[in-house]
Amino acid sequence: MNIPVATVGAATAGVLDGLERLRGPVTVVRRCTELTELVAVSQSGIVRAAVVADEAGELTAALAERLAAAGVALVALTDDPVLQARLDAMRIVNAPSGVDPGALAELIATAVRALDQGVEGAAAAGSNALADPAAAFGAGSTGPAPADAAEPDGRRGTVIAVWGPAGAPGRTTLAVNLAAEAAAAGGEVLLIDADTYGSSVAVSLGLLDESAGVAQACRLADQGLLDDAALRRISVSVSLRGQRLAVLTGITRSDRWVELRPAALAGVLNAARRVADLTVVDCGFSLETDEELSFDTIAPRRNASTLLVLDAADTVYAVGAADSVGIPRLVRALSDLAAAVPAAEPRVVLNKVRASSVGRQPESQLRGAWERFGPGGEIAAFLPADYDAADASLLSGTALLETAPASVLRAAIAELAGVQVPRRRRGARRTGAK
Ligand SMILES: Nc1ncnc2c1ncn2[C@@H]1O[C@H](COP(=O)(O)OP(=O)(O)OP(=O)(O)O)[C@@H](O)[C@H]1O
Ligand SMILES: [Mg+2]
The missing domain is CATH 3.40.50.2300 (Response regulator)
Structure with a gap:
């Protein structure tokens, strides 16, 4: 040749x-x-x-x-x-x-x-390489980018992507609280808001932050300037039970999505693996690769950053709302995910589980429905509907472990994060009991 x-x-x-x-x-x-x-x-x-x-x-x-x-x-x-x-x-x-x-x-x-x-x-892998320039660039595709294996300081933290279909199934709630539980348990944790449609990590954690840390980090990664010190400087530090959670806040207007180009975001994830034991990424929902709509092969694509994160993550949580609208959406989204990122092995999380939407004994009802109509595979977790806890947490702008430490929702997310939470005392209020 x-x-x-x-x-x-x-x-x-x-x-x-x-x-x-x-x-x-x-x-x-x-x-x-x-x-x-x-x-x-x-x-x-x-x-x-x-x-x-x-x-x-x-x-x-x-x-x-x-x-x-x-x-x-x-x-x-x-x-x-x-x-x-x-x-x-x-x-x-x-x-x-x-x-x-x-x-x-x-x-x-x-x-x-x-x-x-x-x-x-x-x-x-079933994706158009031109629609997925990060893969062509060597940042995506199956497994880590080759250079990842040789990070000089040897640390290679885990990356968890929290993703799910449209309809606010609870991606941000899960991402924020998984990260918060892991940080409060003493790990070095970085939470990244990479939702290109509606970022909400900052507001969930009460941060009056307009700096869009994720965009800043992408800008530096784009120029090859995102070293560990720069990533730490850009991250906002949130105090949780005496421990710190580092946060890269999301883009403040959704029309800024072009700033999260996949190659740059791949650089941010590589840097994140060096500075944190665990990085949790709140992802946008859509996976459409709009190449059919456009012959402009170099135009940036809005969902390419989500695809990059899903491809690069060690674990993908696919969150769906446990009701008759949320479950079919999740099933379709999982099939899109299998086509777009075959290497991803999503762990399904059903959220807002409640008897009023699916009947008595909701978990076994949902398990049965999943076996009949789902794409196969286990349901990794059922997170209960707990509106008091979720609302209190949003209202106070902090994680469940601060606002509603004894809530059933907090307990379920802590369990998913592998964190031991003392059992709730009998008779304690569902929400907010210390
Ligand atoms: N288990 C739950 N019980 C009750 N309310 C919940 C639960 N999980 C999430 N919520 C509430 O549902 C709403 C949407 O949650 P969240 O913002 O986490 O969803 P999302 O998937 O990130 O949505 P978006 O599409 O806006 O990014 C919020 O008001 C949140 O407090
Ligand atoms: Mg969200």
Whole structure:
């Protein structure tokens, strides 16, 4: 295979002459003067790889994602160690400017193969790679991104995604309270609001926070600047029973969803795994990949960030409302999830479980209905309808363990989080009893 390559920057001239003398496997077909020209050339489909030298400092994860979406692998050349570290953080292949032409050709061929495998992986996974640029970029697809395995400090925290269909089944309630229980039990926990339709983690925790920490973190990850200290600085710290819960608040207006691009969010999750034992992500509900509606393969896609999180998470909780509207919605959503992210093995959580919506002994009724009409698999948890506790918690802007520590809803979520909660005293009020 001969790989057509575009280049940017005069500094590449010496190496490129060397590449041309190799007479394969790489042919330089276009020498661009700036990155905008490179983007245009990449979209024309005439190149498979790009080598960027002088303007390597201008590269961002979003730009790499755009090139990847156009099927173009990227290699940057620089001798600046700070820039090298940034490029590494953005997962952009890089080498010193004086790299041997043979080694550079090999690097380009490897980057193209990796991109092709990412695209094939995404196609085999049933998703359109162009609709899922993060997969093409190497940030998504099955399992962790290759570089994850080599995080220098060795810590690789767990990521839980809390997701579910439209209709407010209780995703945020579960995400906030799972994170709160784990944090209060002494773990280092980060809660990320990545809902691109209606973020509500900040209000649930009483944070008057307009800073959209998740967007800030994405911006830094996009530039390869999201180190551990930066992530800690951006997170808001919430005190829970003397322990701290770190929170990346969500976008303040839903039209800001473009700021949560999958490649950047993948960088945020990687950083989160380094700083926290557990990261809980509150996800948007929709999984539609609107590629049928658009021939613009580089346009950002609103649901791509949700798909990225579901793909990258170690555990996905799929939350549905336990009633005749919520359950069919959940069944359909699970089938969409299986098509879009086959690697995800969702744990089903039925929320707002109550006899008035399904009849006496609601759990066994729901289990029976799930066996007959559900997509198969167990129900991981039944969370009781507990309006007093849920309302009190929202009203006071804090987690159930603070507002309604003895409530049945808190007990059920704590159990799901693996946290031991002292049993409720007989006769204690359902809500708020200490
Ligand atoms: N088990 C429960 N019992 C009673 N009320 C609940 C329960 N779980 C959640 N709620 C309430 O249901 C409403 C919706 O919950 P929540 O905001 O968690 O849903 P969501 O799925 O995140 O919705 P959205 O689509 O807005 O993101 C809130 O008022 C919440 O307090
Ligand atoms: Mg929500």
